[in-house]
Amino acid sequence: MVDIATVAQHAGVSTATVSRALNGKSASDKTRRKVLAAVEELGYVMSSSASSLARGRTRTIGYTAPYLGRWYFSEILQGIETALITAGYDLLVYSPQDAANQRDITLPTSLRKNVIDGLIVASIDIATDNIHTLQTLGKPIVTIGSTLTGATEISIDDIGMAQMATEHLISLGHTRIGHLGADTTPDATFRLSERRYQGWATALTNAGLTADPTLYRHTDFDMQSGYHGAKQLLGHHRPTAIFADSDEIAIGALLAARDLGIRVPDELSIIGIDNHNTAEFFGLTTIAQHPTAQGNLAATLILNALENDEPLIPRTAEFELIVRSSTTGVPGTPAH
């Protein structure tokens, strides 16, 4: 392995100069050229460990989320990467192996080993020992959609989104509005479904309607589950509209309606949350989240804190209604 000293010799300068030239610090053009030539000639590759050790920084940040494979979390990842890449930072991912039973999220050893300069946590409410350690070390931590004491939060207004979705339905004249909500096991990391249920109920109450518990069905976060939940909901005395906790659930409902011969949106309106990449294809009305932007923001906050000592101030994520063809006025009501 060729080290910086060898490069220095070949270039006829000191190691300090090589270091400076390579890190974009003050160096004459001529010197820089010589250094670069030597680097090229020798195939020199800097040791990041040595560099990090000397600097006290690793230029690596971590990302952890319950399910890296899920659309939402991988979109966040994408957003983070984009922000980091231009800053020359690396991304270390931690996928908790035991996401279901979150008692004991085993975040890999690196969290213990001081390997990252900052951490982004999505949808995990439980601070593990590892995370506590990070906080102790004064590393910036920003969470997306979850609350961790000592961390900066980009908050997701689940109640607001659910309310907006439900209000859209109400504004179309619907009064019997069903809800397909994702699972909230006691141990689950995210209270998301609880809050969305609340948003649904609040919107109805505000409109002088009642949140009928019989119009609620429990689902998982997938199509299959949405399909079955919807089939139940669409039995006797069915609702004229359904609000689903996610687009995948909503699409399941869409397919269920189709199989039952119920026309969407003429006989049944359906709205989801996410603006999942398949939502457009299905013509699904939805409350769009912008996870890529969320990830990007999280990374940017951390980078600014790290590089410019900017304070980490909490934000709240944006969302918006996207109307497509799965929602319309209640049957029998004239369009306005």
Add this chain to the structure above:
Amino acid sequence: MVDIATVAQHAGVSTATVSRALNGKSASDKTRRKVLAAVEELGYVMSSSASSLARGRTRTIGYTAPYLGRWYFSEILQGIETALITAGYDLLVYSPQDAANQRDITLPTSLRKNVIDGLIVASIDIATDNIHTLQTLGKPIVTIGSTLTGATEISIDDIGMAQMATEHLISLGHTRIGHLGADTTPDATFRLSERRYQGWATALTNAGLTADPTLYRHTDFDMQSGYHGAKQLLGHHRPTAIFADSDEIAIGALLAARDLGIRVPDELSIIGIDNHNTAEFFGLTTIAQHPTAQGNLAATLILNALENDEPLIPRTAEFELIVRSSTTGVPGTPAH
């Protein structure tokens, strides 16, 4: 920041002993306990940079794939993580920002900075300078489904899979078998679609049938594209079966058939590739790949090379036919 020397003092031992105790090397039980107590008391967190520098290893491996968000690649990621986590390794991900135009995959700086001990590359055929550098440094590289000179390959038998899918259809009596194949732009990293086309054609030829180019439609790797491709294919003089390059494409075709009033499988059989997590829900017959296993294998190979100096020997990934309800005998042909 508390360092190893402080811990050593508190425990009344030398730094060498602390290091050994913490790394599971020879140390008496009593000593180990003292060290651990001091660590606990002081909140000591080891510096990975220092450790890596001294060791010459980072205990971090990299993973890069064209689209980390896609089902296939995120499954691989999952498999890698599982293997690494038990070994105490970390995972650094590189998502090439410009995956479409793969001329210039900008793998983040870390590849230049000697930050990883090994690399896993999925579906990228182009060796960037960064990857070359890694090879020069003698870091183990294993690819999944792509060929990189100097790297060990876990090969994906795309031809074989396509052939198996098509043969399944043929064995059911189909003779007019359409193909929805994903895009193969000149610059694309993966020749996958080309090979699957070939598998389709070979199977037909072997059976004395002809691969009718008019029964082929170009698609992207998504439902929407599959939907539109299928609609074209299902016009005049339509095939009785369709083989799609991926389950998502196949599902698009499924929905297109439904919208056209064509019953699956009675009037049209459809088979995909992947065993995507929604395939079961749609009753889709498919050729299952096991990306999690592939990722796991890749990581295991690298770990064994790193830890036990085991040779990196190429493997080939397994696949299998999973018959569900989207395929059946050709219309008018009695079931056998």
Add this chain to the structure above:
DNA sequence: GTGAAAGCGCTAACAG
């Protein structure tokens, strides 16, 4: 089983 000491390769003062 344990201690002393010599690096690992780079960066950041500090001087010049």
Add this chain to the structure above:
DNA sequence: CTGTTAGCGCTTTCAC
């Protein structure tokens, strides 16, 4: 703009 030098915090011979 550039050279000298003192670490950064840990691991690993080599003795004992």
